[in-house]
Amino acid sequence: MSAQSMRVAVAAAAVVASVSLQAQTPDVAAYRDAVNTYVKTGQPAKAVESLIRWDRARLDAVVKEIIASGDAALLESAAMLHLDIGIAIAGISTPASAAYFDLGEQLIAALVPANPDVRRQLSAERSAEIARIRSTWLGVAGSAFLSVHDTPRARTTVRKAREVAPKSPALMTILGSIDETESGPFNPDEVESLAAKSRVDRERTRLLLSAQRWYKDALEIEPDQPLATIRLGRTQFLLGDVQQASQLLERGRVIAKEPAHRYLAGMFLGALQQHQKDLPGARASYTAALAAAPLSQNAIVALAYVELLSGRPDQAQSLARGHLGSLDPDHAWWAFTGLIDLDGLFWLRQRVRK
């Protein structure tokens, strides 16, 4: 995302919470134009420029009219515009992001005709396609919340997706990632008493075991899914099974194609190698992760720390200074956590963008 696009998206974030009186234009026509701009250019920030001063009530009214039109192509395109804006602003204002997702969810749900007679006439193929679009859309939205660590919203959204597609390996993987993320703050070293340590450790283990189950379920349906393989490896490491973790992460690194997956494989493998005191190996893995996600704070911090341990404090300082010194204030850091369901997002985008 460019800095300019981000600044426009930030302005869009303010729209939802504000109430402003503006000269009226044919709102539905303006909204349709915005959706068309998004479809033609693939740039949500550019598309939303014309809607920047709209408040929530105005958007609600237009979305209701769009839903009433029953125009499936328009519904899907509009929902994608909302999804992309929600992702663009997720790390700036989660509530504003949630508002865009909420409207998009209404649009995507409307792909299922309200009229039961019309619904009955849908072909099995079209019904399945609608189900896939809806569940993927909700899954991507849920993963966007996860990328900014809003696990409650992530979980709620992904559960809705699973009502539509209960056997989706992508959704199972996201749910596993939610459990894994929620286990993070449960650190027994942070509490004093033995009783508290035990409870904290049990909760951490419970969440990690739940994550493990989700990943294994996903891999039973789709054995070569890189993300579930990599995340299962990570979970095994966190649970103490270093050997299994190593095998899974090595496999994940080999089958990973997307940069986000290569990034995760590098990070998690690096952590394992660091644990085994293989600092050269960890450095190579973190370097690969950084190459896949050059703006990732985690990758910078991980590599810099290994440089420190390796007796190269100058390198550590250089990495840290280079990172913080070059950051664009509009930097979309949440796009580099490896948690957004990019496969789902790309699939949805290619359906609507010409």
Place this chain on the structure above:
Amino acid sequence: MRRLVAGIAAVLASVTLSAQQPVFRAAVDVVRVDVSVMNGLHPVTGLAADNFVLTDNGVPQALSSVSLDTVPLNLMMVLDTSGSLAGERLTHLITAANGLVKSLKPEDTVSLFTFSTPVRLVVKTTGDRAPILKALDELVADGSTSINDAIFLALQHRPPDAGDSRPVLLLFSDGRDTSSWLASKHVIEATRRSGLVIHVIELVQDQWMAGFLGGMQGRPSRFLDDLARAGGGRRWFAKSPGDLRELFGKALNELRARYLLTYSPAGVTREGWHDVKVTLKSARGDVTARPGYFASAP
């Protein structure tokens, strides 16, 4: 015969060891130790070099200088701006930080880091107060909490050569880490190696695991306690956001009332960790200082 050979071998081994492990060369390497001496809540002033006894890896060292509040501060402020700070808490934080910045001496410098999920260097080291005050007024609270990564990244921004200033890191947070890559133990290790003094102000209104652990509400962070110890600094608790202004003021007073001891290490092997212990002679007070420093190969 066997005993003689073994004895010669031991001597040869120790000579070789000495040759392989370079020691500090006198008057080339200087170590600065930032020390607080308190009598209860009050700093002890008027101490001179002969009031301090300093050992480096157990070897007594001769202090070349002792100064109090004459060396300018190079203050690195690292402030938590996660979502839990939104509202009244942020307002009080801004007021407190503003007060501290305005109380700095003209020769002091300051930089500002903030962290929620990402860590940001908002204002680089400067003697100009205006950009810092402006940045403070524009702070927004949103997101999760990457304390560990923030401290680590800030440590890497310490000046390579302190020169005529005293670099100090002042951390403020109201919660536990929820989104860092580094674990707490990594940050403690990085702190040990940094040589930087770290002070901590913690707003202990933490609802961390309130439902999960019942009576664990409002407990100070053990990690932040370990951090202050490793950094040779002090830690203050605020029980309400309204306490922050006073505590930031206390922190600054403490920084001013610290002694800077310098010495050129002698009689110790250079590379590796050095345990430093500072005690008082002919004076009374509680001494707080970094537990040591890490020296890398020349």
